[in-house]
Amino acid sequence: MSMESANQEVWIGVDVGTTGVRAIAYTADGTNVCSAEAFYPLLTPHPDWAEENPLQIYESVEQVIRQTADQLRYKNKELCGVALSTVMHSFAGLNADKEPLMDMQTWADSRSVDIVKEMKKDPDLCRSFYERTGCPIHASYPFTKIIWLHRHQPDLFKQMKFVGSIKDYMFYKMTDQWVIDKSTASTSGMYNEQTLAWDEDILAYAGIDISYMPPVVSTTYSHPLSASAAAAMHLPAGLPIVIGATDGVLVNVGIGAVQPGQLSATIGTSGAFRMLTRQPKTDPNMRTWCYNLTDDMWVAGGAINNGGMILRWVRDKICHYGGSKLEDLDIDPYDLMTMKAEHIDAGADGLICLPCFTGERAPYWNSELRGMFFGLSLNHSRSHIIRAVMEGVCYSLNSVLLALQEFGDIKDIRVSGSFTKSHLWLQILADVFNKTLTLPDNSEGAAYGAAVLGFISQGKMQSIADTASLVKAKKLYAPIEENVATYEQLFGIFARLYNKLQDEFAEITAYQKKI
The missing domain is CATH 3.30.420.40 (ATPase, nucleotide binding domain)
Incomplete structure (x- = not known):
């Protein structure tokens, strides 16, 4: 052919x-x-x-x-x-x-x-x-x-x-x-x-x-x-x-x-982090999952419950950008939110979002977690809240990355999903990870991955490894040194908030169930 x-x-x-x-x-x-x-x-x-x-x-x-x-x-x-x-x-x-x-x-x-x-x-x-x-x-x-x-x-x-x-x-x-x-x-x-x-x-x-x-x-x-x-x-x-x-x-x-x-x-x-493995792989601390991909390939990783859904919540409940007003002006509400967040320095002036509005999966596996904003003061605005949410989701993913690093050396992190439309969010993620990110020329990964299984079933592709040479890098995002130092400090506070508030999360969850 x-x-x-x-x-x-x-x-x-x-x-x-x-x-x-x-x-x-x-x-x-x-x-x-x-x-x-x-x-x-x-x-x-x-x-x-x-x-x-x-x-x-x-x-x-x-x-x-x-x-x-x-x-x-x-x-x-x-x-x-x-x-x-x-x-x-x-x-x-x-x-x-x-x-x-x-x-x-x-x-x-x-x-x-x-x-x-x-x-x-x-x-x-x-x-x-x-x-x-x-x-x-x-x-x-x-x-x-x-x-x-x-x-x-x-x-x-x-x-x-x-x-x-x-x-x-x-x-x-x-x-x-x-x-x-x-x-x-x-x-x-x-x-x-x-x-x-x-x-x-x-x-x-x-x-x-x-x-x-x-x-x-x-x-x-x-x-x-x-x-x-x-x-x-x-x-x-x-x-x-x-x-x-x-x-x-x-x-x-x-x-x-x-x-x-x-x-x-x-x-x-x-949101999620994933890596391929030839055999099912589990974590001694039970922080990650492992799911099948093909007959001879598995994927180890960890998923967080709360990603873009929290930014949507900010759009609708905090910024009130839902409805048709912005559409009539041909304005994407997320572009407007990103523009507002770009005017805020890395770290959102000390405002930290724990974005666990629907509990959390990896690495904590705790459905009793709830969302919170920590460090609020009178100088914080909606713009700070937008940026803090973006950063908080990246902190959650960083917690998963720390677990997956124990499975082997990380040479390349490729990004996908709706957040790739936001250059600011991609830069925040690179800064929080302190690693260079690769934005592929195909960011709709799951749909193409499904199509690849179709071509394999038909014998037109040999294996999923064929995509390695087909997908090219569209852009690289390198960490900004000054921002890395800020996020290292704030991520430490973020991680301690979870560990120190276990009883309080359980109590507020029990209270909410009575509503």
């Missing part, structure tokens, strides 16, 4: 995120041919709850695939298939027809925090489960969400016939086949990474058995698109649908961070 004909072949990578979905058509060399995106709400009806409607998400997925397919018809490109990337740690009980009985609990849902506290009274149990699954005991994982449903909504639990995630639900709606990929299974807290099968002891602890669980397949597994789904998406029936992996691990593939010593740093709604 000639290079010209190869460049006419595309896969659509669909990246289903926490609050929105993108469909991007890629050629094998990473060229973005066309795209579409749609958004949906995160529902928070009670403290600690964070839910979404699976059907609403699926309708958004249909919409963006349909719009992308329509664009492709005018571009002389051959669509080879669709590959999926979805957000991690989702759970919804399904009925006998595999339809949701409830809104889907997302990774940010921490209503099972009391169950986690109870389990952590038995350190040996927690370590055993962690070493078998690569998942620390935490409220973000479907494992603890199932236990919560069993205890607090027993009638719904009795109606549940299958344990669902957004990935298997999407794939089922598109292909009429109910399976789950190894990557999504490994983020559930119930998949044994040594035996590569559902851990029946852990399932029994959660009150279910293996009949509830979907069969596990490789991340390059494909099945034909059903006729009904094809009609809704303006695609041909029988088109290959590759089940793909989770968004977090696919980022490394999409931005070319696939060699030893290369890490990916992402800030989107949440």
